Amino acid sequence: MNGKTRQVELRLAKIPYIGFIAVHYWFVIVHNTTKCDRWEIWQNRNRGGENWGHLHQNLMGAYNGVGNGESCREYTWHGKTAEKLIRVIEESKDNYPYCYVYRYFPGPNSNTYVAWVLDKAEVDYSLGRKGIGKRYCELR
Template identity: 45%
Template sequence: MRQLTVELWAAPIPILGRFADHHWIVIVSDRGINRWEVWQKQHVVDTSWGYLHRNLLPPKANVGYGPSRHVRTWVDGDARDIQHRVENSPTAYPWLNVYRFFPGPNSNTFVEWALGDVSRLTTRAPGAWYARFAGRQIR
């Protein structure tokens, strides 16, 4: 039995990479290894729901501007909380069919939403604050 882990990954955004990152979540469980993220194109793979995608890219792949980097890992309770939100996001994430690089919702909005009360993204994550700005409760 594989231990549940949830990993937060980031890579520099093209053009703005010195200042901004694209974030995604990788869930490692008995169901395999799955990368979850919002991307600027809809319905790219069979496991897409609007702009939300599961396994659009390999778990550690960058997004075209620089190397990806592991930011953090959660296990046990926090990992289960994040896993639950992420795996239910195809029916629960409020912006499945809306994408705007700025001010959001975007990839960082999704990750901030998925992390719930567990953690917050840094200032290198434009759009992470979008849900609060738009008056939506994400916690």
């Protein structure tokens, strides 16, 4: 990766205790070979890193799991699609409507946030069936 090409990774990890039915999704913006930012909704407010209620930037290391094993990369976007995603993600601290609301079920939760970003960036990508909360905005 050269110094000017950014990419966005969609990552996931099994949720502790219920990982057989639910996963936690988040985004990693890879700016260059040495800098990346993790963006996600966490169940607790103001837990670390930069945060806006439940929305956190760099609460944990970009590739850390969430307490039930390692994380894995599900998808990577490059080019114009990555840049659209980055714009929506970085502006989400001002635009995401559920920064101060969190519910495990039916949402809004981490998966609601990821689905919302994908929708606002007009990226046609469907989260897996274990992404509980991904359809919260559709149901509203």
